[in-house]
Amino acid sequence: MTAPAHPTSPAQRAIALAQETLEIEASAVLDLKARIGANFAKAVDMVLAIRGRVVIMGMGKSGHVGRKMAATLASTGTPALFVHPAEASHGDLGMITAHDLVLAISNSGESQEMAVLLPVLKRLGAPLIAMTGNAQSTMARHADLWLDSAVAKEACPLNLAPTASTIAQMALGDALAVALLDARGFRAEDFARSHPGGALGRKLLTHVSDVMRSGDAVPRVAPGASFSDLMREMSAKGLGAAAVVDGEGQILGIFTDGDLRRLVEQGKDLRSSRAADVMHRTPKTIGLHALAVDAADLMEAHRITSVLVLDAQGHLCGAVSSNDLMRAKVI
Numbered sequence: 001m002t003a004p005a006h007p008t009s010p011a012q013r014a015i016a017l018a019q020e021t022l023e024i025e026a027s028a029v030l031d032l033k034a035r036i037g038a039n040f041a042k043a044v045d046m047v048l049a050i051r052g053r054v055v056i057m058g059m060g061k062s063g064h065v066g067r068k069m070a071a072t073l074a075s076t077g078t079p080a081l082f083v084h085p086a087e088a089s090h091g092d093l094g095m096i097t098a099h100d101l102v103l104a105i106s107n108s109g110e111s112q113e114m115a116v117l118l119p120v121l122k123r124l125g126a127p128l129i130a131m132t133g134n135a136q137s138t139m140a141r142h143a144d145l146w147l148d149s150a151v152a153k154e155a156c157p158l159n160l161a162p163t164a165s166t167i168a169q170m171a172l173g174d175a176l177a178v179a180l181l182d183a184r185g186f187r188a189e190d191f192a193r194s195h196p197g198g199a200l201g202r203k204l205l206t207h208v209s210d211v212m213r214s215g216d217a218v219p220r221v222a223p224g225a226s227f228s229d230l231m232r233e234m235s236a237k238g239l240g241a242a243a244v245v246d247g248e249g250q251i252l253g254i255f256t257d258g259d260l261r262r263l264v265e266q267g268k269d270l271r272s273s274r275a276a277d278v279m280h281r282t283p284k285t286i287g288l289h290a291l292a293v294d295a296a297d298l299m300e301a302h303r304i305t306s307v308l309v310l311d312a313q314g315h316l317c318g319a320v321s322s323n324d325l326m327r328a329k330v331i
């Protein structure tokens with residue numbers, strides 16, 4: 001630890017206590033590693049076996065940890081909810097069924113609010129996992145399975161405020177969520193479905209068809225179109241490019257703002273040119289049902305700002321630009 005051994009100012013004392021807190025809490029989490037064993041594996045199997053949800057319960061700071069734990073489980077493929085033990089005694093117990101599994105959290109394992117519920121939960125038939133720091137506690141003795149979340153000491157200088165113990169509980173809950181995620185074969189696409197409003201959700205759920213321009217909004221000309229018509233179409237549609245297509249909608253090529261700059265730099269007389277004369281014959285294209293993020297990757301890889309979109313038959317059906325992807329918050 002880099003702080004002075006004997007802090008001489010309030011600032012030094014604050015820094016020393018902060019560093020000591022982090023050391024104690026990091027140690028509490030690392031100490032859990034040696035205690036992850038058969039009971040943890042059984043807990044994973046118990047959760048996988050239930051037909052209902054994981055119901056997490058806890059009082060005080062353990063309750064706050066429980067809410068976070070329920071949210072993490074639910075977002076990673078394990079249906080879960082938090083039920084407050086005190087509210088459970090006044091009607092919310094009806095939220096729990098025999099098909100559920102109860103995960104009760106308490107550092108001491110002697111929470112009075114939980115103790116009142118233990119006989120009721122037994123009669124209900126819902127399996128009970130106790131996450132506590134005391135194997136001999138009331139909660140641990142009544143549980144079907146005990147998960148050891150004990151810590152050597154709290155980070156609080158008085159060794160009273162739940163600090164290291166709640167960090168250990170949260171870490172153990174995350175470990176359980178990750179093990180369950182893996183056991184269920186949970187994928188990034190599954191995570192995105194439960195986070196449709198987040199950045200990952202947009203990347204993994206948004207398809208090219210959701211953001212592309214279509215119909216008359218797609219600039220296109222026939223191969224025999226004059227250069228003036230080609231430029232008018234590009235200007236009118238605002239894509240910075242125009243597709244050159246045959247009568248059946250098959251793509252023959254593309255002409256872009258970049259192509260125009262290169263021809264001007266070469267001193268070409270474009271007035272008598274036709275679209276087929278100036279088009280680039282190998283345009284970058286993407287499928288209608290591809291992910292929008294794949295279109296973004298294609299643009300980045302080839303340093304272009306738009307791609308043409310093809311349907312299953314290979315016909316031009318749309319176009320998507322980097323601006324379209326930015327508006328959709330894909331990039």
